[in-house]
Amino acid sequence: MSAVWLQIGQCGNQLGQEWWQTITSTKNKKDDMYPFYSHNGKLSVVCVDSEPKVVKKLQKQIKRGAFRESNLIVGKQGRGNNWAFGYHGIHSEGEQNLFTWTMESLRKQVERRDYYCGTVLFHSLGGGAGLSSRLCEAIREECPLGRILSVSVVPHQAGESPLQHYNSLLCLSWLQRYVDGVLLFWNDEALRQASALQGKDLPYSSCQVSFSAMNTSIACCLTGLLHPLKAFRTPSHPENRAAERRRVSWK
Template identity: 30%
Template sequence: MSTVHVHVGQCGNQIGKEFWLKASFAAALDENMKRAFVTPGGLGEDHGHVRAVFLDSEKKVLQNILKLGRVNKKGYSRLRLGRGNVISSAKGCGSNWSMGHHYLPMERVSKDWDTNLYLYSHDFDYGEEDSMLKTAMERIRREVESCDSFSGFISWHSLAGGTGSGFGPRLCAELKERYPVAYQMNVVVSPLTSGENPMQAYNELLSLASLQTDSDAIILFENDEVMEAAKSMSSSAVSFEEMNSYIADCVLNAISPVSSLSPPNGLTIGIEPWELIRSATPMHNLKFLHCRTVAQAKSTRVTPTLPDTWDSICNKVCHQIRSKFLKTKSTNNCDDSTLAAVCVCRDTESLKKTSRQTNQVDVSKTASKMKNALNCTKWNPFPIDMWVHEQKLFTGLAKEDVKKSITICSNLTSFGTVHCANLLKSAKRKFDAKAYMHWYERYGTSETDFREAFEVVRNIVEEYKMAGT
């Protein structure tokens, strides 16, 4: 079962860059990772490429990705990009959902990449005057058709900018129509609550309402929380790169092959992203997932510490979950609980059959600790699915000598009762004052569209409230 990834807008592409550098590194060492993330090459010098399409309304970010695809004299590139899989139009969407959703799809793709600089991907005929939507669908179709057994899409984008928040969900809707039985997962990023642009609440509202209809699961990263997590791993000020590296690690660890879901021959069937949906979204309408990864602390020459045991990593995850729940309680006076979760344990040492029992994952003990920390709802008798993989996969900030990691993907009620409830409040305040409405109307979004989006998000809040009681 193969997955095609689609990256949209600055945020979606910048995270995509980190994700694919890590995935490519892992794919070079591991056959299962290669099967999961690489489209095999054809004859001759074609060594295959990452199974992803990169889209943005403007070129700047995509140029950085193309540079990584540049082939050096030895025929090596850091990122093998599919020919024509990097697609841009001429100008950005100015943080306007409506422009990304209605106007950008019809915009023409830009064909003036600097052909000398970006050798790997430039040489592609986009056809006559094709629109962004048509070209994107065409490139995605080619990726789908080169899959062994295609099963779904993962789309990556922000909820606040115009391109990612508007064009991302638009593409999901088109893909749903063209591939009705394929799964759709979205990895999305919500903006800092302190506010980055005045239209972010509208964009997020419209984007979430659209995804609620077309997506099967939405892994949501809040930039505030990602920044905190990246800060705890870095001594200096946090950059987008570090934040993206953290997000990429979380998702890579969550969706990469695990041995407990592979057949006895050990070759992955690529089912992980879709099992994640099955296990973590017990109700179709409640599909928002929170994802975090904690890895074994690295011992360095400066701070030579004993490597963490499974117990201590597990305690760290539980501590982080409890802290998050306490914060929700103190800032929003609301109890958080978990409808369902998937816990992925990755371990290299168990492969070596170490005799130190404390260094091996104890699945039932880990599950019961998690269950306690996650405050699982009473109605779900099996709230946690445990996946185990006896091979490392954590190539992020802590780099190579990490041997153990735990990733937890959980469906938290606070997504509705806090995140969406706060979003409704801030969007409604602006909407009642009719602020910025003309920017949306100009590109074809009416007041009725807004009212419908409010209704969809209000329902998410109510359903999460009911499911948590």
């Protein structure tokens, strides 16, 4: 799939970090690089966030030189988990062009592809939902023939932000209107899976599980859906365990 990948907000970029660590770790680069890389070896990804800290960390942790500098777009002020601020933007110096810069970088990235089939969005339904809604609407208008796939993370049921449920409803409304497919991942379920893999006996809600472990769990599911190669499967993968049981039963 020759797509352009768009990471939005803190959640989208943290999830993208685990995703690209998995993709760039493959040893069979010649066969696997085309769906994700441009001709010059740069990843076909645009990273945008209203605050710089997550994108800067992403650039440092993924191997040096994999990202195009012009595709790392950051603002100076957060949106306070407010959908309206994310959608309409903040009219202050340096902030009102965040959406424009993102669409310009996305357009250039589409032109670099031999064949553009669509855009994959990584984002949360809680914080950053307003900007995600605006971008998927604009992408549909700019590239009507391309498909849009949304990888959406649902916030915890008992989250910290009192606006997260409103943000989720508004963002889902926009996704239903403009995108072609939605992959929903629940933070509570990712927390449960991550705690189970770490061998925690306590209830998962009381376990100390890092965001990185939760994002790794989601990224593993995505590799099976979007890039199902044997090189990415681990012995603990559910499909591998099921296949092993079938093989033993046949013996």
